[in-house]
Amino acid sequence: MKVLVLILLHLLQLCVGKSAFTEKIHGMGNVDPVLQYVANNSLREHPVLTKLRLRTLEDQWSTMMVASDQAQLMANLIRLINATKAIEIGMYTGYNALNMALAMPESGRVIACEIESTYIDIAKPFFKEAGVENKIDVRHQIAMKTLDELIAAGEAGTFDFVFIDADKFNYDRYYEKSLELIRKGGIIAIDNVLWNGKVVNPAPSDLTSQGLDALNKKLHKDQRIELSMLTVGDGLTIAIKR
Ligand SMILES: C[S@@+](CC[C@H](N)C(=O)[O-])C[C@H]1O[C@@H](n2cnc3c(N)ncnc32)[C@H](O)[C@@H]1O
Numbered sequence: 001m002k003v004l005v006l007i008l009l010h011l012l013q014l015c016v017g018k019s020a021f022t023e024k025i026h027g028m029g030n031v032d033p034v035l036q037y038v039a040n041n042s043l044r045e046h047p048v049l050t051k052l053r054l055r056t057l058e059d060q061w062s063t064m065m066v067a068s069d070q071a072q073l074m075a076n077l078i079r080l081i082n083a084t085k086a087i088e089i090g091m092y093t094g095y096n097a098l099n100m101a102l103a104m105p106e107s108g109r110v111i112a113c114e115i116e117s118t119y120i121d122i123a124k125p126f127f128k129e130a131g132v133e134n135k136i137d138v139r140h141q142i143a144m145k146t147l148d149e150l151i152a153a154g155e156a157g158t159f160d161f162v163f164i165d166a167d168k169f170n171y172d173r174y175y176e177k178s179l180e181l182i183r184k185g186g187i188i189a190i191d192n193v194l195w196n197g198k199v200v201n202p203a204p205s206d207l208t209s210q211g212l213d214a215l216n217k218k219l220h221k222d223q224r225i226e227l228s229m230l231t232v233g234d235g236l237t238i239a240i241k242r
Pocket residue numbers: 064065066088089090091092093094095096097113114115116119141142143144165166167
């Protein structure tokens with residue numbers, strides 16, 4: 001099983017290798033014709049995901065939304081490991097929470113952490129329209145509190161998939177909590193690990209890039225996980241718990 005996951009990841013790495021962090025595939029308007037080709041010939045976006053993406057593009061912070069090809073990759077990882085319990089740390093308008101819920105069976109559950117009620121209000125009608133509102137448990141409070149509550153409730157070691165995509169300052173703490181919550185063979189996906197390329201020689205004043213760079217280097221040596229760093233989106237790390 002583990003070997004299968006690794007082989008798939010390497011194939012995907014080859015396929016998405018052109019999807020440089022400078023240009024996200026959102027299904028349209030790619031400058032690079034090869035990226036547009038990839039989008040044209042591989043994206044299979046659920047109609048409600050398309051509607052939610054278009055609604056989110058009206059928001060001034062829409063660049064925070066996960067890229068379509070990246071979401072599709074994560075949905076496939078969820079299918080590959082038969083994930084039924086996932087956590088999203090930083091839901092925004094819900095594109096990837098919905099994406100993960102759609103990839104899971106009826107028994108699937110996504111715990112989605114978000115502090116901004118405006119975004120939750122945008123997300124919920126789309127969850128309902130897609131018929132998966134019962135699969136998505138939105139926790140409207142700081143993510144760390146939710147993670148601590150899950151651990152206190154005895155849910156450590158029971159989650160299949162965690163997507164870390166909230167405040168970069170807490171990334172290392174989110175990673176440690178996720179490792180506690182995930183089962184052996186479960187996947188932690190970490191977004192924005194390339195930070196638009198700024199993790200390469202971060203400026204002395206750029207604490208965000210320094211923090212991400214430090215985390216990337218820590219994971220490289222971390223014997224608790226198997227590791228892949230993909231250039232999809234803004235850089236996506238895949239850590240599989242040993
Ligand atoms: C990059 S966006 C997430 C994008 C989302 N995963 C998607 O699929 O489009 C980050 C989100 O994390 C939320 N956030 C930031 N800090 C947070 C915290 N401490 N606890 C919970 N949510 C937080 C922000 O409000 C924002 O909506």
